[in-house]
Amino acid sequence: MNAKRLSARLACLLVVGLLANACENEDPFPSFDELDKLQQLHTMPQHPPRDTTNRFADDPRAASLGNRLFHDPKLSSCGTVSCASCHDGDGRTVDKPKADGCNGGVTGRNPPTILNVDYLRWFMWDGRADRLWNQAILPMTSPVEMNSNPTILRTQLNGSYMGEYTELFNKTPDTTQDDELLANVGKLMQAYERQVNRVNSPFDEDVKRFIAAVDAGTEKDDPAYLGLKTYFRKGQCIVCHQGVTMxxxxxxxxxxxDSSPGAPGQTAAIDAMLDWKFNAAGPYSDDRTGQDATRLNTVRSTLGEKRAEMDGAYKTSTLRNIALTAPYMHTGELKTLEDVVEFYNKGGDEVGTFSGTRTETIKKLDLSDEEKKALVKLLESMTGTP
Ligand code: HEC
Ligand code: HEC
Structure with missing residues (x-):
C-alpha cells in the first residue's frame, strides 16, 4: 500500500466520528478490505475442486463415456432430447427463457450454463442437488425434460456402451440395480462436465493490472476503475458475487x-434435498467418511431460523461467461446485460409479483449512465477462453 493511500485512509479514520459522510466520499477505492476481496476475484484454478463422492470424477475414461452420453438423445424416452439439447453452443445453455423437452414439455426455469459448473457448491436455481452427479438424475427423469427411466437407460447402455460401462463399474448394466444405475450414469456425466470450463478471461487480466495500479497509486487512470468501483460500492454486486466464481x-x-408453482425457490427444495436418497450423504456416494452427512446435518439444524429467508431465494449465479448465457435470471425474464443492470438499478421487480421478502441489499441504486455502461463492460469482460 503506497504512502498516499495510507495517509488518506488514516485521515479518514480520524474524522470518521465527525464527518462520516464526507469521509465516505473521499475514501479512496479500493479500501484495504476491498483490495482483499479484489485479490480473491481473479485467477480461477485450472481444475474444479476435488469431489470425493464420485470416484470417477477425474477419470478420463469416464469423461469420454460421459461426453457421448451427454450428447445421446436415445437416453430420453422420446428419443430426441439429450443433455446437449439444452446445454449446447458457446454458452452451454439455450437462448430463450425456457427450454423444450420430450413430448412438448417445457422447463419451469431458464437453463443455467454448465460452463465452470463444478466449481459451484449447489446445483439448480433452488439448490435441490448437492453434487453434480446427483444433479444429472433430475433432468434424466424429469417428465418435461428427458422423461427417462432406468429401463430406457439400461437398454441404451447395453446396446452402445456395454464394454466401457462394464470396465469402469465392474458390472454390466444388466446387473446394476435401478438407483445405482442412475447414480452411475450421473457420475459419468459429471466426469465430462468437469472438463467443460472457460477459466481465463480478460477480466482476470484487468483485475490483476488494476491491483498493480493501486500499488503504484495510479488506479484512477486505469480503464477498469469505474466498473470495479461501481461493482463494489454503488452496485453492491460484490456482496453476493464474490470469489473466483463470482x-x-x-x-x-x-x-x-415469478408466479409459477416453483416461485418459493429454496424453501420448496431444501427438505427434499436433505431427505433425498441420492444426496452426497446417501448410499450412492463414494465418500464413506461421513463428512457430507455432517455438512447436511448442519444445514438441517439451522433450517428453522432460515426458512423465512429461503422463500423466493435462488442461488447466486456465477458471473463467469455471463455474456454468453442470455437471457438472465431463473425465469429468463431479462434479455440483455443492460436489462440486468436496469433491474438492479430500480431495486428489483415490483413487490407483490414474487414470493417471500426481498433481501435488504437489493434497493434502488441511482446509477449514472456512465456507471451502468461500466458495469456492463465489466460483465462482458468475464467471458473466458475455451
Ligand atoms: C429440456 C432442457 C434440459 C435438458 C434436456 C437438460 N437440462 Fe440441465 N437444466 C435445464 C434447466 C431448465 C435447468 C435449471 C432447472 C432448475 O434449476 O430448476 C438445468 C440445470 C442444470 C444444471 C445446474 C446448473 C447450475 O448452475 O446449478 C446442470 C449441471 C445441468 N442442468 C446439466 C444437465 C445434464 C447433465 C443433463 C442431461 C442428463 C441436462 N442438464 C439435461 C434444462 C435442461
Ligand atoms: C443480494 C445478493 C446479490 C447482489 C447484491 C447482486 N446479485 Fe446478481 N444475482 C444474485 C442472485 C441470487 C441471482 C439469481 C436470482 C434469480 O434468478 O432469482 C443473481 C443473478 C444475476 C445475474 C444473472 C445470472 C444468470 O445466469 O441469469 C447477473 C448478470 C447478475 N446477478 C449481476 C449482478 C450485478 C451486476 C450486481 C450489482 C449491480 C448484482 N448482480 C448484485 C445475487 C445478487
Whole structure:
C-alpha cells in the first residue's frame, strides 16, 4: 500500500466520528478490505475442486463415456432430447427463457450454463442437488425434460456402451440395480462436465493490472476503475458475487417476478434435498467418511431460523461467461446485460409479483449512465477462453 493511500485512509479514520459522510466520499477505492476481496476475484484454478463422492470424477475414461452420453438423445424416452439439447453452443445453455423437452414439455426455469459448473457448491436455481452427479438424475427423469427411466437407460447402455460401462463399474448394466444405475450414469456425466470450463478471461487480466495500479497509486487512470468501483460500492454486486466464481454459493431473494408453482425457490427444495436418497450423504456416494452427512446435518439444524429467508431465494449465479448465457435470471425474464443492470438499478421487480421478502441489499441504486455502461463492460469482460 503506497504512502498516499495510507495517509488518506488514516485521515479518514480520524474524522470518521465527525464527518462520516464526507469521509465516505473521499475514501479512496479500493479500501484495504476491498483490495482483499479484489485479490480473491481473479485467477480461477485450472481444475474444479476435488469431489470425493464420485470416484470417477477425474477419470478420463469416464469423461469420454460421459461426453457421448451427454450428447445421446436415445437416453430420453422420446428419443430426441439429450443433455446437449439444452446445454449446447458457446454458452452451454439455450437462448430463450425456457427450454423444450420430450413430448412438448417445457422447463419451469431458464437453463443455467454448465460452463465452470463444478466449481459451484449447489446445483439448480433452488439448490435441490448437492453434487453434480446427483444433479444429472433430475433432468434424466424429469417428465418435461428427458422423461427417462432406468429401463430406457439400461437398454441404451447395453446396446452402445456395454464394454466401457462394464470396465469402469465392474458390472454390466444388466446387473446394476435401478438407483445405482442412475447414480452411475450421473457420475459419468459429471466426469465430462468437469472438463467443460472457460477459466481465463480478460477480466482476470484487468483485475490483476488494476491491483498493480493501486500499488503504484495510479488506479484512477486505469480503464477498469469505474466498473470495479461501481461493482463494489454503488452496485453492491460484490456482496453476493464474490470469489473466483463470482458467487457466494448462497441463496437470496432479489424479487424477480415469478408466479409459477416453483416461485418459493429454496424453501420448496431444501427438505427434499436433505431427505433425498441420492444426496452426497446417501448410499450412492463414494465418500464413506461421513463428512457430507455432517455438512447436511448442519444445514438441517439451522433450517428453522432460515426458512423465512429461503422463500423466493435462488442461488447466486456465477458471473463467469455471463455474456454468453442470455437471457438472465431463473425465469429468463431479462434479455440483455443492460436489462440486468436496469433491474438492479430500480431495486428489483415490483413487490407483490414474487414470493417471500426481498433481501435488504437489493434497493434502488441511482446509477449514472456512465456507471451502468461500466458495469456492463465489466460483465462482458468475464467471458473466458475455451
Ligand atoms: C429440456 C432442457 C434440459 C435438458 C434436456 C437438460 N437440462 Fe440441465 N437444466 C435445464 C434447466 C431448465 C435447468 C435449471 C432447472 C432448475 O434449476 O430448476 C438445468 C440445470 C442444470 C444444471 C445446474 C446448473 C447450475 O448452475 O446449478 C446442470 C449441471 C445441468 N442442468 C446439466 C444437465 C445434464 C447433465 C443433463 C442431461 C442428463 C441436462 N442438464 C439435461 C434444462 C435442461
Ligand atoms: C443480494 C445478493 C446479490 C447482489 C447484491 C447482486 N446479485 Fe446478481 N444475482 C444474485 C442472485 C441470487 C441471482 C439469481 C436470482 C434469480 O434468478 O432469482 C443473481 C443473478 C444475476 C445475474 C444473472 C445470472 C444468470 O445466469 O441469469 C447477473 C448478470 C447478475 N446477478 C449481476 C449482478 C450485478 C451486476 C450486481 C450489482 C449491480 C448484482 N448482480 C448484485 C445475487 C445478487
Amino acid at each position: 458467487s457466494d454459493n448462497l441463496f437470496h431473494n432479489l424479487g424477480v417476478k
